[in-house]
Amino acid sequence: MDFILYEVNGAVGTITINREKALNALNSQVLDELNATLDAVDLNTVRCLILTGAGEKSFVAGADIGEMSTLTKAEGEAFGKKGNDVFRKLETFPIPVIAAVNGFALGGGCEISMSCDIRICSDNAVFGQPEVGLGITPGFGGTQRLARLVSPGMAKQLIYTARNIKAAEAYRIGLVNQVVSAEVNEAGEVVTSAKDALMAAANKMAAGIAQQAPIAVRNCKKAINEGLQVDMDKAIVIEEKLFGDCFETEDQKAGMGNFLEKDKEKKLKVVPFQNK
Ligand code: CAA
Numbered sequence: 210m211d212f213i214l215y216e217v218n219g220a221v222g223t224i225t226i227n228r229e230k231a232l233n234a235l236n237s238q239v240l241d242e243l244n245a246t247l248d249a250v251d252l253n254t255v256r257c258l259i260l261t262g263a264g265e266k267s268f269v270a271g272a273d274i275g276e277m278s279t280l281t282k283a284e285g286e287a288f289g290k291k292g293n294d295v296f297r298k299l300e301t302f303p304i305p306v307i308a309a310v311n312g313f314a315l316g317g318g319c320e321i322s323m324s325c326d327i328r329i330c331s332d333n334a335v336f337g338q339p340e341v342g343l344g345i346t347p348g349f350g351g352t353q354r355l356a357r358l359v360s361p362g363m364a365k366q367l368i369y370t371a372r373n374i375k376a377a378e379a380y381r382i383g384l385v386n387q388v389v390s391a392e393v394n395e396a397g398e399v400v401t402s403a404k405d406a407l408m409a410a411a412n413k414m415a416a417g418i419a420q421q422a423p424i425a426v427r428n429c430k431k432a433i434n435e436g437l438q439v440d441m442d443k444a445i446v447i448e449e450k451l452f453g454d455c456f457e458t459e460d461q462k463a464g465m466g467n468f469l470e471k472d473k474e475k476k477l478k479v480v481p482f483q484n485k
Contacts, residue, residue: 213242214263215249220256220419221412225263232270233262235317235349237291239273244295252303256419256426259411260299260325261309262318265404268308268334271316272349285348292317292349296324301434303427305418309411310334310385311404315373320347323354326430329387329410330376331403336384337373357437359383422460428452 214225224246226233233239250258262268272292280288299306299321308314308322310330319336322328330336338347338355346352347368356364359382367374376388389410392401401409418426428451436444455461 210242210246212239213246215246217251217255218412219416220254221259221415222250222255222257223259223261225261226269227263229262229264229267231273232267232313233264233318234270234273235292235321236273236276237288240291240295244298247295247298247302250302250304256304256423257415258302258304258306259309259408259415260306260321261408261411262311265311265333265402267313267318268310268330269315269318269321270313271318271339274343277345285345289348292320296321296350300324303430304423305415305426305430307411307415309407310336311407316340316347316351317349320349320351320354323358323384324350327414328385329389329407329414330379330385331407332376332388332390333403334376334379334385334388335373336376336379337371338368339371339373341369342371355384422455422458422464424458424460425455425464428454 212226212228214223214227216223216225224243226235226239226243228234228236228239272288277285277288305327306325308325308328310322310328312331312333312335314322314330314334314336316337316339319338322336338351340347340351347355352364352368355368358364359367363382366372374382374384376385379385380388387410389403389407391399391403392406394400432448432451436447439447
């Protein structure tokens with residue numbers, strides 16, 4: 210892999226888009242490598258993923274403008290499909306994915322973060338869909354996911370005006386769950402950079418997810434994602450099936466058993482992983 214780093218620490222896997230010289234812009238090779246990395250995640254051991262960009266300045270500054278500049282209509286559509294296919298794989302990945310947004314998240318960068326379950330960002334993050342200024346529409350799901358994540362009116366305003374927004378505004382409109390700042394001491398010196406503080410926060414959140422019953426967490430992701438696509442009558446049936454699916458699993462027996470036995474130590478134990 211030239212542009213993707215993948216490391217596993219316990220039950221948490223971290224994928225880093227590593228093309229810092231181009232602010233981690235997504236060309237075809239990055240997308241192919243990301244796809245292959247997702248295929249190689251060991252779902253028997255990894256329970257939560259973190260997605261981030263290399264360096265302090267940029268998460269992902271968008272799709273690669275150089276590569277796109279000479280595409281024909283058919284090639285443009287195929288490039289959109291390539292991105293959409295990988296982002297959809299991320300969105301429907303069986304385990305939760307946290308985007309740790311460390312700077313610019315523009316165009317395809319904002320779009321890939323929206324394919325993740327949860328977004329947290331450093332306070333230097335900048336979000337936006339600047340595509341109309343380049344003569345194109347957002348092409349990796351931006352018109353669809355931004356309108357679903359924030360209000361349709363706000364999504365339309367951001368997309369039509371190509372205006373970038375800072376972390377605080379992204380938080381205000383519900384695009385990110387948490388904004389993380391550098392830690393400074395009393396003398397005003399930075400003791401933990403914004404990127405390190407962001408990664409610490411992402412790892413803490415991921416570890417909190419990873420210690421829950423894994424089948425239950427996976428089923429929650431599926432229930433929320435699939436339920437949002439249908440009307441409420443169908444959505445609650447999706448929930449019922451996934452709720453029922455948890456019963457008789459080792460996780461459910463251990464989780465409820467620990468509670469009923471009032472065994473605090475046992476209760477704190479990581480619920481054993483049961484692969485289906
Ligand atoms: N594609 C290709 N290269 C990019 C890039 C991109 N999206 N974004 C940055 N780079 C490259 C620059 O060309 C530059 O390379 P060189 O050093 O070889 O010249 C390097 O990264 C550093 O960038 P800058 O010198 O521009 O850095 P800056 O600090 O002055 O500006 C920035 C940072 C505001 C993010 C600016 O780079 C920028 O505006 N980038 C483009 C952002 C953008 O428009 N993204 C949307 C792309 S379209 C898209 O994503 C479509 C889709 O939905 C699929």
